[in-house]
Amino acid sequence: MAIDVDTLQKLQAEPEVAKLDLSWLNLTENGHPWGMRAKPGKRGLTLDEIEIGPVGEVPEQSTNRSIRARGSVPRNDAPRVPGSYIGRADVYSQNARLLYEEAVQRQWSSATDIPWETIEPLPDDIERAMCQLCTFLTEVEFIAGDAPGQMLPKINPEYYETKLFLLSQIMDEARHLDVFRKRALANGGGLMSATPGDVLRVIIEAKDFTEMSAMMHVFAEGFVQSMFRMGEYIGQNEAEKRIFRLCGQDESRHLGFGVMHLKHVMDTEPWRREEIHHYLDKCEEALSLGSSVDSDAGNYLVESLAILMGGGVDHFDVGMDRAMAVQRKRVNEYMHRLTVAGLGDRRERMYPLLRPFLDPPKN
Ligand SMILES: [Fe+2]
Ligand SMILES: [Fe+2]
Secondary structure (H helix, E strand, C coil), X not given: CCCCHHHHHHHHCCCCCCCCCCHHHHHHHCCCCCCCCCCCECCECCHHHHCCHHHHCXXXXXXXXXXXXXXCCCCCCCCCCCCCCCEHHHHCCCCHHHHHHHHXXXXXXXXXXXXXXXXXXXXXXXXXXXXXXXXHHHHHHHHHHHHHHHHHHHCCHHXXXXXXXXXXXXXXXXXHHHHHHHHHHCCCCCCCCCCCCCCCHHHHCCCCHHHHHXXXXXXXXXXXXXXXXXXXXXXXXXHHHHHHHHHHHHHHHHHHHHHHHHHHHHHHCHHHHHHHHHHHHHHHHHHXXXXXXXXXXXXXXXXXXXXXXXXXXXXXXXXXXXXXHHHHHHHHHHHHHHHHCCCCCHHHHCCCCCHHHCCCCCC
16 A cells, blocks of 8 residues: 655654643642641541541532532533532431441451351241341341432532441441341241331332431331340340341441431421421331231231240240330330430320330430
């Protein structure tokens, strides 16, 4: 193939070097902070240690519509990511950074941190009750991962701490799901009945972040946490007791986030009180059916707890008293958490099926 002279000269010539434009190196001169050093504290270089100076200030309102990280320089050509929250109170919780760091430090493995060898053959009724409880909890943990998962794309990078916390929670819930599944399959039993009705669907149908957090973190996970705290009486061996203990430790973080989020909303946007009561009305009605003997779903849960806590079907009455004590503990702890969040008036408005479990208010 013949190459004309012009093209040949061009090919032989030195390639043209584009003029360097290093203006990005000076971006920080435009009023952007420089020269601050984050130093590790007692717990290492945690988020609290790096969030100093202007980048550490979480804005009450954000103008950011892109994936720009808080503290970086905006660009006019950045594409929009629609649908994320632009108000701090929409997603904020004061303890998110701390809880995220704690979650990272306290991960555990269901494969190696549970003394599975301590599980020995159990009487059939007790094994079945444990398998039914584990089957129920597997569903609960599935929802507990999906509900915050749905919120992730709505978290503006301006409020990235909440996104990190939710991601850590999703990992926790994956482990909870797997540990209860493992227990169901570890001792000759297996998975039993799925939950009747759509008790848990109310959580996954939450559209707003605060709605999701009030229903899931404060109500549902609060109930689960109160049950896990009774794990010493529900577990039949060291493996099961350890499962409840470790899951309970994780749930404390999820709950802690939710209570402090709700408190932030109540402190900064008190006009949302009725809206939040509306969410609580909805979830108390739907979820309390799941723990009441007046429904199929509740029967499965309360009766399996009664068999486990009483020591078999032959001691059902004793077990039922203990299962009801768990219910009282759950409702009172729930009321206490709402009081901390600034919703003490819930006491008068609680769903009728739950109200009888409330102790009189302490003066
Ligand atoms: Fe969980
Ligand atoms: Fe949880």
